[in-house]
Amino acid sequence: MKTPKPLVAAIAAGAALTLTACGAPSGGGGTSSGGDGKPRIVWDMWAAGESDVDALEAQLAIAQEENPDVDIQLQHAPWNDYFTKLTTNLASGNVACVTSMNGQRLSGYYEAFMPLTAEDLATAGIDEADFTEGSLDIMSYDGQLYGLPYDVAAMMVYYNKDMFAETGTAEPEAGWSFDDFDAAVAGATTDAHPGFGMGMGEFQWMSLPIARSGTQPVDESGALALTDPDFVEASEWYAAIAEDGYGSLPPSASDTGWGEQEYQAGNVAMAVDGTWNAVSYLNNEAGFEAGMVDLPQQGGERLGLILGSGYGISADCEDKEAALKVLGSLVGEAAQDQIASSGRSYPARIDSQPLYFESLEEGVRDEVQAAFDATFTGLEGQRSTPDWAQVNEAIQPQLVSVYTGQTTIADVLEQAQQQFGE
Incomplete structure (x- = not known):
């Protein structure tokens, strides 16, 4: 296999592009504080339109309630722009502490994320057993875990x-x-x-x-x-x-x-x-x-x-502990229940998955669940x-x-x- 080129060398050509997404708050890996002195953690995510932004803000509210001592700021960009801006931010060291990643693209961006250890998962309040079998592969590369999945797909x-x-x-x-x-x-x-x-x-x-x-x-x-x-x-x-x-x-x-x-x-x-x-x-x-x-x-x-997306901690995030707690909330029970209940995504957390089917019309609910059960077998x-x-x-x-x-x-x-x- 070809040896991966260092990310900074591979992306330097894009450094002149705009660094901040769609009027959202800027913020990279360095520690910053809000006006009340709380540590500020920026969460970077893609969003296609108003309904996507509304769904993200609902998850943000959950994470903020669970982490009152952290100022969590959401920045977002359309899917087609998100990875262009992420590439640019990598070149400038301006990657958000909590950064979203599509699992199928992780191989090209894994150097941007901190490897997660068992101690990190404990800090985030995460038990691997709570997630669908195989779903941690979504945010893994070359045997190393770089993030946690928020949804699973097939x-x-x-x-x-x-x-x-x-x-x-x-x-x-x-x-x-x-x-x-x-x-x-x-x-x-x-x-x-x-x-x-x-x-x-x-x-x-x-x-x-x-x-x-x-x-x-x-x-x-x-x-x-x-x-x-x-x-x-x-x-x-x-x-x-x-x-x-x-x-x-x-x-x-x-x-x-x-x-x-x-x-x-x-x-x-x-x-x-x-x-x-x-x-x-x-x-x-x-x-x-x-x-x-x-x-x-x-x-x-x-x-x-097994496909999907997740969140990781940027390699240059200085307040790792605060970022891990935010990450834990974004893939925690309450946020996963919200994702499932909306019917927008099939959550990675096992206990939240029944809520996805409950969000569907009763006439198709059992049929869809049977199809999903078969599809998510042996992946x-x-x-x-x-x-x-x-x-x-x-x-x-x-x-x-x-x-x-x-x-x-x-x-x-x-x-x-x-x-x-x-």
Whole structure:
């Protein structure tokens, strides 16, 4: 595996960008105080709009109530800006003491965070046993814990029950096989609509090949393994969905959310997406009845990845104890209950998870819980390389050419392996 470049060297080019997010309070790792002399801890998070900000402020209120001797300040930026500004802040040493991190991006930012010890978890009031099995992998890199997860997610297959009924296609059930998936795609395809929305995002297209092959595209040593024969074969199977006429084809590489958008609009019978969109699909504006099921199995086995996001303490935070207490509150019982009750996220804390299902309409509650129970079984943490984001940025624009038969997925994977592998 390539040796990671020091973060400061890798990000220096972005140092001229704005350092503070969206008019929120500035604050880096250095200790600062509010007007009342309390230590000030800045919490940095992404937010897409007013509803996201309202949800964050509700969690902030909980953390503030639990830590009256600390002045907690929230700063936020839209998702597309958040990591750009985080990269810039790294170059200037201005990273917020409590910084949010998407687990799939941690490999490129782990040096920004303090490693967390058992003593740190005790200070934060955290018991690892309170969290979903495997969820601590979300904020771990190379065997070291750098933060704590606030939510967990996994990929699943969403399907349009109305289209299945119209075509007389049997609805998928938990534990279904890839043979069942093939039959469902073919059966649900009509002249009016394809059976499947071809994915363009990392997990929207990779999840089925990973599940089918039982292989991650990064091996256990952390080396890029895009050309693993089993993964290549499974990726070729996935690309053939489009080749065989069962897939809705994105018009351009810029349509990064193509498969999910086609499903949401009621244009395809199935698509792969994360559990984080379950509520959105249940309440889709197209008016169809949505269903969901775990990824298919191959030979009675299925490999799925546990995904999610969390919070860590910046490496240059001077008031580590105060930051740990704030971190503990943000992933504590009250904050996790708030996340779950809103239905916005599936919490990492086990005891809070039933509240997520209670937030749903009674008519779908049991069905969604059964699908989640199946989906969150037998998962493992995602392995990634320090330049994993760049790997996916290289592959994604070429997927349209793969789906339209202008190139092969094997060639695309080989090129990326040569560029980013050993």
